[in-house]
Amino acid sequence: MAGMPGSTSSAQPERPGMRDGVCSEFTVFSKIKPGHADALREDLAALAGGSSDVEARAALRQIGTLHDARHVIFDNDTRHMFASVFDGSWDTYIDDFGKTAVGARFDKVFSHTEGFPGVTDPGVKDWFLARQAPAGVFVSSYPDLTVQQIWKNQRVNEAFQAVLDIPEFRAALDNPANAELLATPAFQKLMEEAAG
CATH class of the missing domain: 3.30.70.100 (Alpha-Beta Plaits)
Known part of the structure; x- marks a missing residue:
């Protein structure tokens, strides 16, 4: 070419x-x-x-x-x-x-x-x-994620899920000092993803 x-x-x-x-x-x-x-x-x-x-x-x-x-x-x-x-x-x-x-x-x-x-x-x-015979069609469900990124995402998710289960996290959610952070769209999305 x-x-x-x-x-x-x-x-x-x-x-x-x-x-x-x-x-x-x-x-x-x-x-x-x-x-x-x-x-x-x-x-x-x-x-x-x-x-x-x-x-x-x-x-x-x-x-x-x-x-x-x-x-x-x-x-x-x-x-x-x-x-x-x-x-x-x-x-x-x-x-x-x-x-x-x-x-x-x-x-x-x-x-x-x-x-x-x-x-x-x-x-x-x-x-x-x-x-070698190239595929006629090839599609990935996650074309922008490398194996390394997928492994990192898995480690972060496991750590985050563990944090969700500790009493200190639940107490932080109830603390009025964190209300502004908890109300942000980014935090709301994070909690929705964690629940899903």
Whole structure:
């Protein structure tokens, strides 16, 4: 795609995949090695639970850009789909998997697919690009919120909900000295949101 006169080119090449606000979609279709569907299914089941879940959640927090991900085996156990939604650049997203425990999980799952070079291999981006199919439509319910912002909002909400439950807060609501603050539209909206 040609740039506008006077514009600067990005250090990263343009990558496939649709964006909605800060969110990008990533969908990869790969061929399962003959005879590997059951092993892939077992590895996916192991990823879905067990004691390694704590490690995976910690790695996902370390990456900090993954909204959701899913794996699907289809076409009579001959094909595999990985689809996810993430924040930031495609290249950084792929690089981040190789830096955490998620990379080992990717290697284990994708080892059952044809030609996968390994998540830390310099050719892994080309492998993904050759198998990536951009969505025809991609919509996010919260296009302007990154994973980091969602986590922060959750922490703030949990803290605020805890404050609502302490007697000191209830006493402050009844204190005439706070009447002006309590009457502001912003405070009223905050209390309505907390109740809803």
